[in-house]
Amino acid sequence: MDISFDFRSEDYGELQHLVDALFAPGVSRYATVTKLDVLMRAEAFDLCADLAEVIDLLPSSTFTRTQLCDQMNSILSGHGWGGVYGTVE
Structure with missing residues (x-):
């Protein structure tokens, strides 16, 4: 008997959207953000x-x-x- 608990929240992938918004395509892989940058963008995303x-x-x-x-x-x-x-990448 295979019991699987594969529950995905309706917020699945929201952190990936946040990361993508912080690091736009084409931005150098050496670009940086601060925790404050992340906090401010996360506020705009109204995360759970x-x-x-x-x-x-x-x-x-x-x-x-x-x-x-x-x-x-x-x-x-x-x-x-x-x-x-x-997870995020």
């Missing part, structure tokens, strides 16, 4: 409470896209939310 918590848990730092995604994915994984909200 769980995803707002992911943003709040980011360290105060400057991030390349790769670094930001690694941090977010680590937080999502630590909460067991990767399957519910999706």
Whole structure:
């Protein structure tokens, strides 16, 4: 008997949209954003409470896209939310 709990929230993929908005296509892979940049953009996206918590848990730092995604994915994984909200790249 295979029991699978593959629940996706209606907010699935919202963090990916946020990352894509912060790092527009064609922007250098060395471009950076600060936590404040992420917080301000997240406010505009009106994220659900769980995803707002992911943003709040980011360290105060400057991030390349790769670094930001690694941090977010680590937080999502630590909460067991990767399957519910999706991971970012």
